[in-house]
Amino acid sequence: MQAKLLLGLTVLSCAAQAQNKYGLHATSLAEYQVSIKSDPEKELVALDKSVPEIVLDIRYATTNNFTGAKVYNLPRAYARKAVAEALKKAQSDFNTLGYGIKIYDAYRPYSATITFYELMKGDTTYVASPYKGSRHNRGCALDMTIIDLKTKQDLKMPSDYDAMQKESWPSTPVSDPIVRKNRDTLISIMEKNGFKVYSTEWWHFDFVGFEKYEVMDIDFKQLEK
Numbered sequence: 447m448q449a450k451l452l453l454g455l456t457v458l459s460c461a462a463q464a465q466n467k468y469g470l471h472a473t474s475l476a477e478y479q480v481s482i483k484s485d486p487e488k489e490l491v492a493l494d495k496s497v498p499e500i501v502l503d504i505r506y507a508t509t510n511n512f513t514g515a516k517v518y519n520l521p522r523a524y525a526r527k528a529v530a531e532a533l534k535k536a537q538s539d540f541n542t543l544g545y546g547i548k549i550y551d552a553y554r555p556y557s558a559t560i561t562f563y564e565l566m567k568g569d570t571t572y573v574a575s576p577y578k579g580s581r582h583n584r585g586c587a588l589d590m591t592i593i594d595l596k597t598k599q600d601l602k603m604p605s606d607y608d609a610m611q612k613e614s615w616p617s618t619p620v621s622d623p624i625v626r627k628n629r630d631t632l633i634s635i636m637e638k639n640g641f642k643v644y645s646t647e648w649w650h651f652d653f654v655g656f657e658k659y660e661v662m663d664i665d666f667k668q669l670e671k
C-alpha cells in the first residue's frame with residue numbers, strides 16, 4: 447500500500463518536473479517567472495545595469511574561450527538580485543583601491559554546462575558536473591577579474607582566464623609579489639562581501655547561500671523576451 451502510494455507520488459512529481467539524462471530538472475522560463483512572483487529576490491538582473499561602471503567581456507558569446515566556439519546567443523551578464531547587491535558592495539571596496547570589476551561570465555544556461563562537460567569527456571576539474579549543475583546555472587557564480595580604473599587594463603594575475611593549469615589554483619604559490627597581491631586583493635574583497643573563491647580557479651566566485659536558487663536552463667534571448 448505504502449509502496450504503491452510512493453510510486454504514485456514519484457510518477458506525479460516526474461510528470462510535473464521531467465528529468466534529463468543526468469537526472470536533473472532545470473528550471474524553464476515559465477517556471478522561473480512563477481518563482482520570481484513568489485520570491486522577487488530570485489530575479490535575474492543585468493549586472494551592467496545594477497552595478498554601474500562594470501566592464502563586460504563575455505567570452506562564451508565569442509570564439510575566444512576554451513571551446514573555440516560561440517556558446518551564448520547574446521553577450522550578457524545576469525545574476526540573482528542578491529548576488530548583484532553583494533557585487534555592488536565589493537565594487538565600492540575595489541573602487542577605493544583604484545580598481546574596477548571585469549566580468550567574464552555570470553549566469554550560464556544549464557545547456558552550456560552540458561556542452562562543457564561533454565567536451566571535457568567527463569573531467570570535472572575545471573567544468574561542472576551536469577548531474578548537479580553549476581552555480582553559474584543558479585545565477586550565483588561570477589567569473590571575473592579586476593582592472594585599473596585609470597588605464598582600464600587588467601591587473602596581472604597568475605594565469606589567463608579559463609587556463610586549465612595549476613597556476614589557476616588560488617592555493618598555488620606565486621613568486622611575483624605584484625601578481626600575488628593582485629590575486630589576493632581580488633579574493634579577499636570578494637570573500638569579505640559574501641562570495642567564496644573556487645579551489646581550482648582564481649577568477650570564479652560562488653555566492654554564499656546559492657543552494658536556495660534553482661538550476662535554470664533559459665537562454666539569453668528567452669530572458670529578454
Ligand SMILES: [Zn+2]
Nearest residue numbers: 587588589650
Ligand atoms: Zn566559473
